[in-house]
Amino acid sequence: MTVDLFLTGILQGLILSILAYGIMIPFRLLNFPDLTAEGSYPLGGALCATALSYGISPVFALLIALVGSGLLGIATSLVYLRLGVNTLLAGIILSTMTYSLNLRIMAKPNIALFDTVTIFSDLDCINNIMVLTGIILAIQIPFTWFLKTELGLSLRAVGLNADFAKKQGICVSSYTQLGLFLGSALAGLAGALTVQLNQYMDISIGVGIVIHALAALMIGEVVLGTQSMFRQLSAPLLGSLLYQQLQGLVLSIGLEPSDLKLFTGITVLAVISIKKLNQRI
Amino acid sequence: MLILENIKKTFYGAFEPVLKNINLKLLEHDFCVIIGANGSGKSTLLKTIVGDYPLDGGRIMINRYDMTKKDRSHLIAQVVQDVNKGTVPEMTLLENMVLSRLRGYRKTFSCYDKYQDQILNELKEIDIGLEQFIHYRLQHLSGGQRQMIATIMSINSQAKLLLLDEHTSALDPKMQRILMDYTANAIKKRGLTTLMITHKLDDAIRYGNRLIMLHKGQIVLDVTGEKKATMTITELLDLFHQYEDIGLISKDAHDS
Numbered sequence: 302m303t304v305d306l307f308l309t310g311i312l313q314g315l316i317l318s319i320l321a322y323g324i325m326i327p328f329r330l331l332n333f334p335d336l337t338a339e340g341s342y343p344l345g346g347a348l349c350a351t352a353l354s355y356g357i358s359p360v361f362a363l364l365i366a367l368v369g370s371g372l373l374g375i376a377t378s379l380v381y382l383r384l385g386v387n388t389l390l391a392g393i394i395l396s397t398m399t400y401s402l403n404l405r406i407m408a409k410p411n412i413a414l415f416d417t418v419t420i421f422s423d424l425d426c427i428n429n430i431m432v433l434t435g436i437i438l439a440i441q442i443p444f445t446w447f448l449k450t451e452l453g454l455s456l457r458a459v460g461l462n463a464d465f466a467k468k469q470g471i472c473v474s475s476y477t478q479l480g481l482f483l484g485s486a487l488a489g490l491a492g493a494l495t496v497q498l499n500q501y502m503d504i505s506i507g508v509g510i511v512i513h514a515l516a517a518l519m520i521g522e523v524v525l526g527t528q529s530m531f532r533q534l535s536a537p538l539l540g541s542l543l544y545q546q547l548q549g550l551v552l553s554i555g556l557e558p559s560d561l562k563l564f565t566g567i568t569v570l571a572v573i574s575i576k577k578l579n580q581r582i
Numbered sequence: 583m584l585i586l587e588n589i590k591k592t593f594y595g596a597f598e599p600v601l602k603n604i605n606l607k608l609l610e611h612d613f614c615v616i617i618g619a620n621g622s623g624k625s626t627l628l629k630t631i632v633g634d635y636p637l638d639g640g641r642i643m644i645n646r647y648d649m650t651k652k653d654r655s656h657l658i659a660q661v662v663q664d665v666n667k668g669t670v671p672e673m674t675l676l677e678n679m680v681l682s683r684l685r686g687y688r689k690t691f692s693c694y695d696k697y698q699d700q701i702l703n704e705l706k707e708i709d710i711g712l713e714q715f716i717h718y719r720l721q722h723l724s725g726g727q728r729q730m731i732a733t734i735m736s737i738n739s740q741a742k743l744l745l746l747d748e749h750t751s752a753l754d755p756k757m758q759r760i761l762m763d764y765t766a767n768a769i770k771k772r773g774l775t776t777l778m779i780t781h782k783l784d785d786a787i788r789y790g791n792r793l794i795m796l797h798k799g800q801i802v803l804d805v806t807g808e809k810k811a812t813m814t815i816t817e818l819l820d821l822f823h824q825y826e827d828i829g830l831i832s833k834d835a836h837d838s
Binding site: 446447449450451452454455457458461462464465466467468469470471 | 655656667668669671672673677682684686690739
């Protein structure tokens with residue numbers, strides 16, 4: 302029983318790490334606090350569930366979710382770049398709109414996929430963990446390499462000092478769009494993976510999800526630090542695994558699942574306090 | 583190279599224009615020093631040239647093209663007083679240097695480590711020991727070193743027009759001298775056209791082939807060539823006081 306709980310925690314932690322990675326790109330690399338994930342996570346889920354229910358292959362359904370929710374990120378960046386709307390507000394507007402869009406895509410509030418083939422197997426938890434680890438490596442290795450290229454360097458410069466980047470002839474708006482596309486696409490992928498793992502999609506899966514991912518990311522950052530790019534890029538994975546186990550722990554000692562949002566919020570605030578205390582020293 | 587025609591600029595809500603009909607023509611390889619009291623419009627002039635502020639009137643020509651309404655930031659390199667603006671403090675020296683080297687080029691999917699040897703050699707040539715910091719983040723270097731790096735980056739970028747806004751003023755006297763000598767040599771070597779603001783009148787005498795003085799948004803002094811070369815600091819100081827004291831007296835008279 303305990304091992305089962307632990308493995309489920311790992312599995313969910315791995316999926317959460319993809320979302321946390323997606324959040325890290327705008328928040329940490331682009332200095333663009335972005336809440337679009339609140340919309341792109343369920344959008345990815347909705348696209349994937351609908352695709353699966355039409356008999357599309359599970360891998361292709363993931364790709365549809367990836368690209369579809371990535372486009373939502375571009376929409377957010379355009380609202381920010383063209384209309385000058387505050388970054389957080391742009392994300393909230395877009396994710397609110399996505400709620401209706403998801404209902405249109407799904408045509409009903411939830412889709413059950415219990416008889417559908419997914420990339421996961423029903424029984425073998427270890428196998429599922431391997432599949433997810435493979436997906437995570439397929440994301441992290443190319444992205445880490447990308448940051449070492451001229452293009453990746455420019456992306457980081459945009460986040461760290463946009464005025465300077467502009468003076469170096471870097472097109473700030475294209476890189477903002479690229480970063481938000483990537484971040485949002487990963488959030489959508491995480492939503493789609495959640496749907497395939499649970500074999501169930503519900504319209505409300507994204508509520509409060511950004512704070513979950515943020516909590517995971519920040520835990521990782523506090524544990525690993527952010528002195529080097531390698532640490533920063535590893536923070537989402539480690540943080541998500543720790544955070545998911547922490548959640549399992551508080552549930553097993555008697556907290557109700559409905560208490561989790563309160564717990565998450567407290568975790569985020571606690572991590573921020575720890576960071577603040579560390580700064581003072 | 584650079585032609586300014588009847589440049590006018592008034593800030594919204596201000597009574598007096600900051601720049602009144604500035605006319606200036608810089609030839610290629612000109613090194614023009616700008617002096618003037620605080621509020622005379624020196625920095626505003628540079629920011630207008632680079633495009634940070636829109637013009638109220640007039641025309642800016644660069645290389646015979648009318649650039650008044652066009653984005654001209656890629657044609658102009660700039661070093662300003664604030665050392666944080668000219669660099670990315672969170673990035674390493676190598677990463678900063680690569681960014682300035684890539685200016686104006688299409689960025690590719692190739693790793694930027696490949697520039698390391700070239701950049702190391704360039705830094706060694708300057709010979710102030712910067713090469714040992716190539717993997718340091720700039721925030722861990724001193725203000726003097728960072729400003730030196732910002733200047734090197736601006737000079738090495740492909741732009742032929744260089745604007746310096748009191749770029750040595752935040753540094754100690756020794757570092758000021760090193761940076762200023764490096765700047766002057768590099769400008770000569772690269773054949774850049776330069777506009778430099780300074781408050782140090784001895785620098786204004788020592789460097790450049792042209793000297794202009796701004797007063798209340800107008801050019802009140804413009805010396806060049808032989809006359810600039812033979813000018814002494816006493817003469818310049820006298821001229822400076824002549825304008826600024828008149829300003830003070832008339833203001834006092836007005837106040838009373």
